[in-house]
Amino acid sequence: MSGPTRPTTPPDDQRDASATWWADRWQAVLASAGPADARRVQRGQAVARRGGVDDLDVRPGRITGRVAEDRVSPYRVQLSWPVPDEDAWSAAVVALAAEVRSTAALLDGRLPQDAEDVLADVGVRLVPAPGDLQRTCTCTERTQWCRHVAAVHTAAGMAFARDPFLLLLLRGRTRDELLRALRAERGDAPVTGADLDLSHGLYAARADIDAVVLSPHPVDDPGALLLHLGDPPGVDDPWPVVKLIERAAETAWRLAAGDGAEAADEELLLAELRAHRVGTAESLATALGRDVEDVRAQLDGLFEVGTVLRTGSGARTRYRAP
Template sequence: MSSGIVGPGGGPSDLVDPRRWWGQRWLEVLDATGAANARRVQRGQGLARRGAVTDVRVEPGVVSGTVREDRSAPCQVTIHWPPPAEAAWVRATGVLAAELRFTAALLDGELPQGVADVLADAGVRVLPRPEDLRFRCSCDEGHQLCRHAAGVYTVAGAAIDRDPFVLLRLRGRDHDRLLRDLRAQRGGGAALVTDELDLGRGLYAAGGDLDAIALHPTPVEDPSALFQRLGPPPGVDDLDPYVATIERAAAGAWRLAAGEGSEAADEQVLLAELRAQRVGTVASLASALGRDEDQVREHLDRLFDAGTVLRTGTGERARYRATS
């Protein structure tokens, strides 16, 4: 969405019933403008529902859009909210980079709970108050918030609900710029170590019976995805060895979570090692995993029959490669 153009998406109910907390907070601003505007807000949301709001664009500091109502001339709406100063964004990016949970959530397209308050403390308010906004419309109603402006605001809110980076673009940071700045801030790694230690202390201090916690583990489709999206660590050019290590660790963790005797989990570990070796033999895989060669051969035969691995050669000279 780098062009800044957004659309309502979803169904009519998505426009006024956002699913995520930041979308809800955005829409609550209309209610907070007061009872005097309630009727105009309702009419504006009705315009949004029936598709009268088009060409909505979100750029740093401004939301704009067009409202075509019946046969009257289209109304041009702009909503101004000046973005914070660059120095504030530098401070805010440092705060985000120091919190693993914030960085990971943003990379996953989420705006984690609590981040709005943290950023506000750093000088970047990401959710507006009614007094922050200036509504302008080409209609002659003479109200600060007319139904056309409410309609454009509602459609922008639906886009923000789907993608929090639309909101961050409005505040002066698009997706690529923010992730690039986060990678730069993370370069030293010290903040990440501190955060991990704080997390560990919190876990050890937790009260209650840990055995009473119900766990529902599921395998991760791509365990190295977050690592690769964060970019290479300082001084590292080749990510492949790190990716292979992460995949081995994830497969081992799944094996433990699923139970030591889980055949499916054992095969996942075997596949992860085979991907790491690219091409492996029964002997090389058994040695790396510390398993009996006959057991490894049995697993490989099943995986070959299922089409999960390819095999060339026979007997002791057989070589295996994962199909994906």
């Protein structure tokens, strides 16, 4: 037997407020389209929410995507924003390193809201002003705010809600590059085993193991320790490893919270959908050997919380994992 388990889940707004705030700041740029383009913007937002943007790609200085709209040749959209120069980024690192709270949040894997003002003061803005973005589309509409541009802009905001550090990438720095620069500026040494605090909880227990009361709770950033320790040997880019850690931690927490078989089934379903890239409830049910109605219900539930995208209706409904 084991000791009692009392998982506690923090409110969603506490866990996701920062990411949502950055996404909202990005989406607010759409208001600059003005009344003349308001209808196009609304149509583009609807297209994005239906999963109509493919191949969204965020890179330093540009965002690209394709909007099909049932066409054989999709419209190609690019949002361009010149990245700050090296001097500006050097000043940004110094400014951030001087702000203990901002640095702590970044090292903990969060992009704090107050970083916007700190960075803007040295010429590195993370959210564009209305005239900053150059917008191009291969459609024939003579406006910079066609529905396809609005769709890609909206899809980018949805991506920023999932990972606000993509805003840093757009401005010319990956999360890992910024963290390395901050550590170098502050003279921080990598964390070692001697630095870990093991003086509480389970490690301080002196009774029988069955008497230990477990009160697990999800952490803000499961990959933070890996980033604190530095790059693993032979790994040039730790970000894919961090993502795997985050997914493993999410699944582990849901299992601990009692979701058990449902969480495991969902993970298998998402893995199969990613392997297919695009799939129907029927094709995924066949691949997994599960009841098609159960799979469809689970996919629709994942769509409602934004985990998967959905297009079409009825038997032609298709799902895609972003």
